[in-house]
Amino acid sequence: MSKQASAQLTAQCVECDASIQVLPDDRLLFCPSCDTFSQLGSDGQILPLKKVRLQPGKLDNNEVENMARKWMAEGFWKAADLAEVAKITKVEAIAVPFWAFEITSRTYWSGMNKRSRSVGSGDQRRSQTYWEPVSDDFSEEHRWTIYARKDPSEIMGLEALQKGGGAIRADWGSYLLGFQSGAKSGQPRDLLLDSEPFRYDSLPDIQVVPGQVDRSEAEQQAKQALEGLCRDKANNLADRVIDCDTALDAKNVQLVYLPLWQMEYSYRGRLYHALIDGGDGHIISANHPVGKWDKVVLTSMVVGIVGAGGALAAWLAQMPSLWIIPYACIGLMALHASWTALFAKG
Ligand SMILES: [Zn+2]
Known part of the structure; x- marks a missing residue:
């Protein structure tokens, strides 16, 4: 987490009266003294928050490293000596909060089909x-x-988790600007x-966020x-959907904490990041340098x-002058390969 400069306030724990440090935007507070959560209302009232859950975190510092x-040693497009040379400069465990819902929806819709x-x-x-x-x-x-939390970008790589996929960004340096590789998509967690x-x-x-x-x-x-999701589904059920109404019933609502590891590492003078799942150690999101070869x-x-x-x-058009193109290309490849062999690192 980045350090915030905002003024800190103090709140009193509802269970044990211990003081809890609170930032202006904080609504869900954790008291480490008695292991309980509370919710701070906009009117300043604090109510206990029961049944908070946790995804188990099984790893320690060494296992994460x-x-x-x-991960550095395997896969495509990574610098060959990455696992060997990379210096891990920071490994930090945080637990981040999510609201998890089990909701039933019932959508009533009416429309017209073209016949x-x-x-x-x-x-x-x-x-x-005619319309039926x-x-x-x-x-x-x-x-x-x-x-x-309001801003997922304050934890580098967290967006990948929200979309349910993983994001691995290769750092091509100045070689190819904006090129991304290896973005996977998967089931939302x-x-x-x-x-x-x-x-x-x-x-x-661990820092409880x-x-x-x-x-x-x-x-x-x-x-x-969910209303948007149901409307999209209804829109596909007829040629023209006129009315759509969704009733929702939340059967289960829970605050669930997810343990994550934020890692920072350096490779040949540049900093890279990885966000690692505290449960099974898989890389949720990361960037890495690309190998010279x-x-x-x-x-x-x-x-x-x-x-x-x-x-x-050149061959089809019977224009011998066009043979300059393949020769120039071979020259370019040879040039890049020899430059890489002589000067490039990584
Ligand atoms: Zn307490």
């Missing part, structure tokens, strides 16, 4: 289109997660699954998202295509 080095029929007979026979009214309803079960009651002593040396989104605000956000391979591929195109054009 080992998982990270293993065609034949009218007339003999030579007068033609096709006519249609209506129906559907029910769905949703598992929905709302991040309980179900935070209610496998969670256990929150226990601070099961999380040594206070939540900024209270329960009713989270419910509002989930409601909006990977760049040569990529140049060769691009230049090879251009060169082959040039050769084909």
Whole structure:
């Protein structure tokens, strides 16, 4: 977490009267003295928050570093000596809050379908289109997660978790600006699954991040998202949907903490980041330097295509002057490869 300069206030724990440091945006407070949570209302009233849950964190500092080095050593487009040379400069455990919902939705919709029929007979026979009214309803079960802080970007890489995928960004340096590789997508994570009651002593040396989104605000956000989802689904059920109404029933709402490791490492003078799952050690999101020979391979591929195109054009168009293109391409590849062998690091 980045340090915030905002003024700190103090609140009194509802269970044990200990003072809790509070930042202006904090709504969900944790008291490390008695292991309990409370919710701070906008009117300043503090109410206990029961049944907070935790995704189990099974790793310690060393295991996280080992998982990270293993990740550095495998996969594509990484600098060959990354695992060996990288210096891990920071490893920090945090527990971040999410609201997890189990919600049933029932959507009633009505609309029109475009139909065609034949009218007339003999030579007068033609096709006519008309609109046929249609209506129906559907029910769905949703598992929905709302991040309980306002700005996901304050924790580098957390957006990847929200979208349910992983994001690995390769750092091509100045070689290819804005090029991204290896972005995976997957199922959104179900935070209610496998969670256990929150226990601070099961999380040594971890910073419990206070939540900024209270329960009713989270419910509002989930409601909006799910209504949109149901409307999109209804819109696909008829040619024209006119009315759509969704009723939601939240069966289970829980604050679930997820343990994460924030890692910072340096490689040849540059800093990189990784966000690691505290449960199984998988890399949720990270960036890494690209190997020098990977760049040569990529140049060769691009230049090879251009060169082959040039050769084909020279041959088809019977224009010997075009042979300059493939020769120039071969020259370029040789130049990049020898420059890499002599000067490039990584
Ligand atoms: Zn307390």
